[in-house]
Amino acid sequence: MTNGQDNLLPIANVGRIMKDGLPPQAKISKRAKETIQECATEFISFVTGEASERCRRERRKTVNGDDVCHAMRSLGLDHYADAMHRYLQRYREGEELAASLNSSSSAAAAAAAAGSRGGGAIQIDVRAELSIFRSGNNQGRPNN
């Protein structure tokens, strides 16, 4: 499973998410927090493992959001798949909107914006186009 505390989610952040989802009078014992901390870590490993296995079967090398959605459906987590599928659509709509807003600016500004949207990492245009192209194909496959 986990290789130590470095690969566990911070228990303070996990506790905050728990509080947001419960009524104000609810209390959570320390052991319950620790249990959910480990379950969340196992959940991430389990779902991404299933998603990467799907990529290997299809001879692809990059795991994306669609693979994770399909993994959740195969694991019986349909509610998660429906919610996150919609999340992914809204996420990409946001990216397209940002891209269209930046289309009038210079190429350097567009690259910087792409870097900020990517979480601080500068991406190559070719790779971005490939990912969009593949995501388009992936979107088409469920319809078939």
Place this chain on the structure above:
Amino acid sequence: MPIPEKDGVEDNQEDDTFSRLQLLAQQRHAMEKFWRMSQEQIEESAGNEELILPISRVKNIIHAKEGGMMLSADTPAFVTKLCELFVQELILRAWVCANSHNREIILGTDIAEAITTTESYHFLANVVHGHQALGSNIPEIGVSAWKRHKLDEMTSLCHPPQAVQVTDLANHPPNIPVCPPIGQSGTQHTTSTHVLMMQGESIHKASKEKSPLKEVMVPTNKVGMTNSSYGVPNGGGATSSKVVIDSPKGETAQVFSSQHACPSLEDNYVIPIPAGHGDSFRTLDEANIPQLHQEQKNFISQDAIVGENIPLNESLEKSKHKDEDLLFPDKDLPE
């Protein structure tokens, strides 16, 4: 969510079945509400909301298991959001379980129950089982804390024995002349050294504070012992007669044990064993004669101290002289 058939078969009692069905119905209702709210939240946020969990940590977890796979740019944030939904859904199920037990605090057992009653969460059964095994270590921490508390109590008990030892120093001179019959050959040297040190200190204090008691000590040793132990001459005299009648040695030992802690008992065992008396039991009658002479010398030296009112320095010299006299019986042992 499909109801687990095995659970239905296992629970033959109607009450258990009814409560389980009620729990599942409550969970289903809570989950439907949760997912509706989640969908609405996703529609409103447009995917730009801030995530509570750190994405870098989620990346580490993904790569810990799937180090070779590459991730698209959106996957870490996607999985982070997914994990947040999982935590909220699981804690909400646990909250329903806690309420079914009339509790408002969610325990580890509620998490385990939520996972057990949800078919799609069975892959987490090993995690919960492992966490319960880890939970068995928690009482050990409590035990160590209890031990620390006991150690603190023991530390607090260390002070009275020291005071007791000081009291024993004051009570030491009466014990020497009594000479109880019990003796041990193996520890004669250590006891003799201890007795000599105790005697020197006690004589020094007695010469300072209790000079009239010395005069009383000359005719009867037992009376002197009782006076020094109780501090009141008249009362001491009365109790001395009782002590003599009712096995004085045993009562004196009991008095020490009742008043003080265990270290005083150890002192009682060590002090009444002078080396000279041990010789009297093992050697022939011829050896007893020199010992008697030495005892007479001790009494003579005490009379000299009391009668002449010698200053402190000279009294110390006299105590050294006594020490030399007491060292003499040790030399007889090899013979």
